[in-house]
Amino acid sequence: MTKDAEALQAEVDRLRLEVQTLEASHDAQKITVGNYLLTRLAQLGVTSMFGLPGDFNLGFLDLVEDHPTIDWIGNCNELNAAYAADGYARVKEHSIGVVTTTFGVGELSATNGIAGAFSEMVPVLHLVGVPSTVQQKARPILHHTLGDGRYDAYVKAASQFSVYQAIIMNKNDAPIQIDRALTECITLARPVYMTLPTDIVYQEIGSQRLLTPLSRSPPLNDPATEDFVIELIHQRIKEAEGDVVVLVDACVIRHDVKQEVFDLLKKTGFPVYAAPMGKSSVDENYSRYGGIYVGSITHPDIKGKVENAKLLLSIGSLASDFNTGNFTYRISTRRQIELHSDHTKVQFARFEGIGMKRMLPKLTERLKEFYPIGSNIEVPPFIKQLPKQDTPVISHLWFWPRLSFFFKEEDVIVTETGTANFGILDIPLPAKSILVSQILWGSIGWSVGSCLGAALAARDINMGRVILFVGDGSLQLTVQELSPMIRKGLRPIIFVLNNKGYSIERYIHGKHRKYNDISEWNWTSLLKVLGDLDGTLSRTYTVRTKKEVSDLLDNPTFANADKIQLVEVIMDALDAPRALEVQAELTGKGNAYAGK
Amino acid sequence: MTKDAEALQAEVDRLRLEVQTLEASHDAQKITVGNYLLTRLAQLGVTSMFGLPGDFNLGFLDLVEDHPTIDWIGNCNELNAAYAADGYARVKEHSIGVVTTTFGVGELSATNGIAGAFSEMVPVLHLVGVPSTVQQKARPILHHTLGDGRYDAYVKAASQFSVYQAIIMNKNDAPIQIDRALTECITLARPVYMTLPTDIVYQEIGSQRLLTPLSRSPPLNDPATEDFVIELIHQRIKEAEGDVVVLVDACVIRHDVKQEVFDLLKKTGFPVYAAPMGKSSVDENYSRYGGIYVGSITHPDIKGKVENAKLLLSIGSLASDFNTGNFTYRISTRRQIELHSDHTKVQFARFEGIGMKRMLPKLTERLKEFYPIGSNIEVPPFIKQLPKQDTPVISHLWFWPRLSFFFKEEDVIVTETGTANFGILDIPLPAKSILVSQILWGSIGWSVGSCLGAALAARDINMGRVILFVGDGSLQLTVQELSPMIRKGLRPIIFVLNNKGYSIERYIHGKHRKYNDISEWNWTSLLKVLGDLDGTLSRTYTVRTKKEVSDLLDNPTFANADKIQLVEVIMDALDAPRALEVQAELTGKGNAYAGK
């Protein structure tokens, strides 16, 4: 089907739903509201749902537990559950993450996780079991209320961090609300919030609507404007004599244009670099891929190549501080073309409503004539290299390159805010691998929950190993989420970077301050305590030297990842990847503790 | 000082502050904004501050770490930190809890903890380290932002759960904002929210204001109205021929009238009962104390006594579902007098602005003539009694009464939502003990963080042992907070009720559902893994029979609580205290999963 036909089809589907809304009264086949929602989720490919029970969602959870294709993942707390839903959605493209909580106590515990999904553009449904519609109208001082009758306080808070709030208050409105919320979720790639009252779950409605799938198809671009923009871009590139560099970023992943972008790259031959949040959106083994561009922090070999090109074609950019070397791009607006999900910028001109998903294929056709020039622009090799270092101490400088020889195709790699997020930038990842990290939001502890969700998604879509890198400090925030990993038979490899506290913070401020210390834990006992009671389901290791790291990575039993494994990696408190050292200094300056 | 003089003094103090605001320019002695705040907190008796570092609060944390009397308690995550601040404030009367977080990720993680303090009326300051004022005005896409420039989203969410938001944006406004926020916090006994930008922390301001302490004194009652109300109450009691029962509830504790109430009780001789949330507000060994009244769930001996009295004098009531046996009080409004912090109700008439703190002493004087009648009303004995049960299995029916023989004066007892919150109701607690529980908000996991804060407060004010009862399910949410307890040398006794999952939920819905199961953990290894690495700082036990419980409780080493101790108590998945069985059924009915 062509893109235009696809859009028309989407419009047809939308209209069908409207017609069905009107016809609902004649609808013979009945389904409960709860199962209507679950059917929609199953249609979107949801196979795991995250969350915790609470008395306002228990009736709904019966339906989940009885559902043939959806599995209930009981999490240890709601924040971790939201993180898991986020990780699941990141790995399982075209699906969404779902977190179910209970009124007040449960939903508010998830706030930071949902806000993170908002910030990082991850499609997550936050479903909240709430008191019956009768109680919502009478507003008694139920448990989990604020004691003052304000039953709308939670949705008010949630509206700050979701693109749509579906407040279901009667059965007839329910399917419309559900469809609307899910459509917003998948098209905008952002969280939506939904309340399901106890007395609505089992009410029956017509099921006819379910025959029409929900459409994720973005709106059509206005054809005349789109043509104009494509011509304009073509003209600018011609003026630049084809001296173009492509920079891919977060939204290539979030707004689902990896394939379209790769087509453009192959047909134009233009060199491509990635911003940190765009890492792994383009196969890092692709010969025309040059590595990571992050403003002033960029590796010198790469920096000039990007900044000296006559034109930068930026796709899906998200210009946050940590994603741009603290806003230090050295590329004037005059030399930039930006493609976004819902608009396009050519130098200073903005074209609202011209989205990249639909324009990219046409643009590729128009630009492929530049292949002879594009494919001749020099690209520095971005390849695995292991630096020599004489000391046995495990340094960041050596550790990450060493890991690059361990990674395989289809690995899912999850990195936490802290040294890990920076360490991973300097090394190439294998083809078809996925990098999952949270560079804009940067909530520590996120990676552990996220890894749980990522591992479930990875199992579902037959990806390879799941490998987590988390600091000792971050792991303390969400450690209990190792438990569902064990219970669900997942087999991630978990590297715990034990550097005695919050190293990234030490680099920013308070190098020797006690507030940057943490309690020393017995990391290697964690899996046994949190679920692998007889020690048969997991393996644990501590590595203190480069040799110990290498031996472990070369051990086929370890590399096979047939059980959940945790590796404690002993590192210096004051060691960090190069990129972090620079970023930390810039961040420290921005915070400007005046008078110090 | 008389109460009226006290109020005048408060007004004088308020005016002085205003004058000093105006005179600030002439103020010679300088202090940084950060230290101004810390001085105010120290004046309020704050000795521990909770939270986590983040780059937007690090500069401020230098000041905390260097402060002579305030200790920084690095928590494992922000939700737990908020819980700890809540527990601290509950035990340390006349002080407040303080939780410090970082912009976005940190503060939003604490949302549920702060909302709980709001709901349960606990004075907590939520202090957030935020970007510099320069950045707040320019609104770049910094890490921890939503990526769309909405720098006001977090305060909007916070405003749902705090009585005041102090948004500090310049040094001159800072002391006024700080004083205002803290005054609201202590007088309304509710959370306040404050943002401290990185570039303001070290700016210097005059310190003169600090010489005037902040006043917690509630506003004066209008004398004529107050006189009228006192006369009216007197008249009603006379009509009732002195047949009065007093019911104490949550706000006796929260609004600081324990002493005033006890005076009234002794001078009138009226019998007194407590709602669950008022438990321990009156010495439970007091001869005129009859136990817990909780509507239809009340023990039969007690129920008639309360419901058949001609008049009920209710003090500080908070009529939530779990606090009233699901709204089943059998006492008509015609027979009720209610004293609250900011109003009084006599039968159907409401007197706005007549607060109990100031009226109580006068009321006591007026009512003491009823002593001969009041002191002759029969009160059923509420005494320790150990029921006989032949089986060795540890039942709730036996466990809680057995514990009542273990508790001592000045113990601080913390109970979690679940079976524990109900079990504790049926037994009397010793004089001067404090019960800390969260019956209205009911967020599981809260008790663990709260216990940390309670233990620090208890140590500070020389209370006795701190004893926590937490379900296995709840402990999984916040388990990491055991770690700071160990690091800070605290010595709580932690009873983990291991009944294989969420028993309270099983009683409400889904008795045999998998979603009510949890992963089995190795509970007795937790303390060693989370900080007591060489096993010298803690002791751990498992008890499976009544005899094992009794032997342990009788063991002086255990009872002395000279180290942190964890006791795993093995119980049946389908056993629960009597009160819970009834409440669960009522709650289940209210949720009305129609169609099932």
Ligand SMILES: Cc1ncc(C[n+]2csc(CCOP(=O)(O)OP(=O)(O)O)c2C)c(N)n1
């Ligand atoms: C929820 C949350 N709280 C606090 C922070 C502030 N913060 C950012 S990184 C960091 C320390 C991370 O330490 P660790 O995981 O040990 O990583 P390292 O840098 O040592 O590898 C902290 C506390 C945050 N980003 N998120």
Ligand SMILES: Cc1ncc(C[n+]2csc(CCOP(=O)(O)OP(=O)(O)O)c2C)c(N)n1
């Ligand atoms: C943060 C939060 N999430 C979910 C709930 C719903 N909830 C209430 S009680 C409970 C189970 C508690 O189980 P446990 O601690 O084992 O106590 P038990 O009743 O078994 O003693 C749950 C999940 C809640 N109250 N708070």
